[in-house]
Amino acid sequence: MKKRIIVIGGGVAGMQTALRLAEQGVEPVIVEKEPELGGKLRGWHVLFPSFTPAEEVLTALRRRVNESGIEVLTSAEVTGVEPRSVQLADGRVLTCDSVVVSTGFTLFDASIKEEYGYGIYDNVITSADLERMFNEGRVTKADGTAPRRIAFLHCVGSRDEKVCQQHCSKVCCVTGVKQAMEMKRLFPEADVFNFYMDIRMFGPGYEEMYREAQQKYNIHFVRGRISEASPTIEGRVQIKAEDTLTGRPLRMSVDMLVLLVGMRANDDNAALAAGAGLNRAPSGFMAPRDLFLENVCSNVDGIFYAGAVTAPKNIGETLNEGIAAADAAARYVGA
Ligand SMILES: Cc1cc2nc3c(=O)[nH]c(=O)nc-3n(C[C@H](O)[C@H](O)[C@H](O)COP(=O)(O)OP(=O)(O)OC[C@H]3O[C@@H](n4cnc5c(N)ncnc54)[C@H](O)[C@@H]3O)c2cc1C
């Protein structure tokens, strides 16, 4: 009898974990709450740092899952977890020999930062909205015209005690640089400004992108946080900020304000953790047993983690964790 491991969440992490488990001779089952596999990757356009179409990566992972004959349950939300079973929202209980939790993250809701007017003013959008607009091939102002001046605001819902999100979301600086470059490709005449607290370009090729954005694309980087945004009668967005390098206050009207929203912990981490006795970090993300030697293990034997469920991560890191988590879970069940 093959050992059966349930993988909760069918994003990048869950698909990669299941593929590796299948290679190890284990029977993986992916349980995904949405009707389709893919997680957040389904909403992205091209991926930093290589500008690879997200669709290419998504299609390849889904095809591999399909070809491996991995059992997939979609539209099935997990509400409780134990080392040898998971509980679904419809009341079903699925039994297994071990569980990998790969339920990812939640995008910060930008409307909580009322001072930026998201959901109230036209032409204030989030980075996730902009990805969707790129995918739809329709990047315009609300009135259908082309933007001539665009501002990106970093750290929206990250590094912000007021909204209880003290952590850095890690991928939004590079997303802001990537999206600014895409906007310049679409609108070469537009002025593009990125307002940042610090620029965190931690990955391979990221710093090079940042340089290219400045030198080749002439994107302006302003160190300072926008304090508020308000609409003008011409349908533009007026922003107030302080340039913290020169110490001068700054006021500017833009056609589009893009809020680079952070990655926060899922709300249901609390219930999953409470039910199984799992530890969470102060940020609300799940806490691995040990950050160095057992970073894909939970504190409960038989429950493992892969991907952004434990912290913000990029896709490369997430894919690698899928392999590590599968290997640890396979070892645990003796496969
Ligand atoms: C705006 C933005 C742009 C990005 N662009 C890039 C990029 O260009 N390149 C890059 O490397 N990274 C990028 N990232 C990071 C990338 O999105 C993550 O690395 C990746 O999504 C993490 O995958 P995951 O599978 O861990 O989580 P997710 O993508 O969040 O997937 C989790 C899955 O679990 C499911 N799930 C959740 N709860 C349950 C439950 N209770 N029961 C069943 N299923 C559940 C969800 O429906 C989802 O399918 C970007 C992030 C953001 C915010």
Ligand code: SF4
């Ligand atoms: S990656 Fe950049 S934008 Fe995102 S939270 Fe960290 S510093 Fe802010």
